[in-house]
Amino acid sequence: MSARTESLRQPVGDPGADAGRRGRRGIVLAVLAVLVVLAGVYVGAAYALADRVPFGTTVAGEDVGGLSAADAVARLEASVGQAAAEPVPVQVDDDTDLLDPTEAGLGLDLEATVDSVTGFSLAPQRMWRHVVGAGRLPVETTADDAALTAALEDVAARTDREPVDGTVAFDGTDVVAGDPVEGRALDVVAAADLVEERWFAADEPIVLPADTVPVDVTQAETDAAVQVAEAALAAPLTVVVDEREVALEPAALAPALAMSPTGGDLALTVDGAALREALLAADPELEAEPRDASVRLSGGRPEIVPARNGLTLPPEELAAAALPALAPDAERRAVVEDAVVEPETTTAEVEALGITEVVSTFSTPYPDNPPRTNNLRVAAETIRGTLLEPGDVFDLNEILGERTRAKGYQAAGVISNGRFTEGVGGGVSQVATTTYNAAFFAGLEVLDFKPHSYYISRYPVGRESTLNYSPPVDMRFRNDTDTGILVDASVGGGEITVTFWGTKTWDVESVTSPRRDVEEGGVTYDDSPDCEPQAANTGFTVDTTRIWKDLDTGEEVKRETNTWRYSTGDRIICGEDPDA
Structure with a gap:
């Protein structure tokens, strides 16, 4: 016979079994009673401690443990509030600056700070703080985003640095190079988040993030431009105007030259007007007005004065002719086209x-x-x-x-x-x-x-x-x-x-x-x-x-x-x- 069959055969209403059940129920009820009592004690303790700051609690070095919430706020306003008005040091690379918290819209919320450890709560961690102490409590801060952004933009105006392109200049016949320097621009958005987070708790200047602003003319481009400039003054430049030739020595040529930024490069440019002056100083007869043919009386008889072509040195055409001739491997011979200016009245017209x-x-x-x-x-x-x-x-x-x-x-x-x-x-x-x-x-x-x-x-x-x-x-x-x-x-x-x-x-x-x-x-x-x-x-x-x-x-x-x-x-x- 199986055990299940035997169980079914036990007599109903066994006195021993009933007594066991009653014993277990009593234990459960006793435990429940104890728990109810303990819960009451816990809730009562939580209620009693709701307006008290846990012992051992400090805020910005000020001990506020055991104080009521109101007293803790009052004590903090008296001690910590003054510190909140001190300028906040910030740093951008090696440059330092100061933020005025008031102008930057920065402030303290001491009530919220104290509220973080006071008030009625059944959370175990809250009660645990009353047992072991809350320790150092961070200060809750506030920030006006618009005012903070404006203040940081002022800092940027003082600390930002425009990039300095590489330069190449002519000092007489010497070529002088200026090295490029990258610029710097404060990341105002990221800096605002950082300042808002750290401004009151920082023991050292807050290092603000900044972006590097690249130069248009790099060091490599500057070095290449130096070679172009040196080649431009490496030897005399011969300028051909019609049938006349003038050789300009580097010292006479240099005032007409410059290295100018062009699309990120430094390119050689020629000042046509200055080049014209240098040419006329070397050969005053290089430029002449055309002479119209005319008829005049000489010795009581008419005499035809023949026409004569003129020569002109248009600055634009001078520059266009000289520029390729000054390239590193060029022949250094600039031929000015269309320099001849014909007279309005020709000899043939007067003869006619x-x-x-x-x-x-x-x-x-x-x-x-x-x-x-x-x-x-x-x-x-x-x-x-x-x-x-x-x-x-x-x-x-x-x-x-x-x-x-x-x-x-x-x-x-x-x-x-x-x-x-x-x-x-x-x-x-x-x-x-x-x-x-x-x-x-x-x-x-x-x-x-x-x-x-x-x-x-x-x-x-x-x-x-x-x-x-x-x-x-x-x-x-x-x-x-x-x-x-x-x-x-x-x-x-x-x-x-x-x-x-x-x-x-x-x-x-x-x-x-x-x-x-x-x-x-x-x-x-x-x-x-x-x-x-x-x-x-x-x-x-x-x-x-x-x-x-x-x-x-x-x-x-x-x-x-x-x-x-x-x-x-x-x-x-x-x-x-x-x-x-």
Whole structure:
């Protein structure tokens, strides 16, 4: 029979078994009672000690064990609070600085510090501290992130260091190198976390993290640039400008050179303007203005002054030519392209003007009057050498300008309001008359002229011209031929002569009509203080005809007639009229 069968066969309600169960239950209940008592004692102790700092507790060296939470906070404020206001030393590499905790937004939370070991709690470790003591308790701190960041940025402004690139410079013919130095930049974000964590507990300066700022020009690049610079001054540089050559010694070349940063490298650069100065100092004739071809009068005849090319030294082109020639293995020969500057007017263009012969010449006599003769000479020298290209207009008032003493003119006789008087530049009308006649017989187109109001016997009748600057009375003509006209004018031997040089186009004939409507002048007495006696002038009308004829056939091609009325002028007698 199995044990299970035997168990089933035991009689129900065995007194021995019941007694065993009752004994075990009593033990359990007793244990539970003890536990309840102990739990009560534990909770009571926890409650009783909730506001007490565990014995043996120190905060920043201050013993606060056994004190109430309030008393502990008060004691810490009195002792530790003052220390919290002390500047916080920080260090960036070898540089030190100070943080003002108040400005940096750093502070202490003493209540939170004490609360970490006080207050009601059933946690065993809390009760255990009351048994064995809490020991050294860390201080809870606070931080204003914005203020701390701003304070550390101020530290960065004082401790950051910009990188210094390597440099290479020319000191005369010496090459001087400056070594590169890496920069430094405070890691403000990481530094803020570090300061917030350690600022109050640190016994030594807080070492703040900083990043290295690399240089653009490294030591290797600096060393390579030194070799380039030394090669640039290793020997003279020959500069070729057109057919001229100038050798610049290193001492003369050096001021135009520099080693400049370019994309992380130090590259040789050439100051074209400084190089130009050095070249001109070595050869002042290396640069010259171009000369236009011209025609001038020499020995009384036209002479062509040929054009001449100029030379220029554009700084940009100089630098571009010199730079490759200064490379370490270069030939050291800089050829400046496009240095030649051509003149605006070529010799061929002046030759094409055809100024080879006398086209016309005309002379008029002048009276013996030194001031007036002086004025003729000044005006003649002014118009002498005037070149008229085809289509150009000769404007005598424009060429002479206002006649002033500053230009050398003197006071001489003029006709003003029908009276002979004096004015600065008097007599210049004779230049107008003589030049007009040269233009007349050259067959040129006369644009503007006006004969004198009174006929003057030394001038051709009807074929003369007065002149005044203001109000303007002018004498103008146009070169309407296909060739140039060069004006020559001279004063001497009692005559002024104006000659036109060019290529003769026409034979010109002048025909003057008989005088008509002749009227004799009367007599006028003038008793004014400034009276000047004057002879009578006969008035009359006259026609002047110009006839253009073909050079080869002599046939008339065209004609033009001008009519002029000379005024009658009374004889002026200074004094009172005897019949008045």
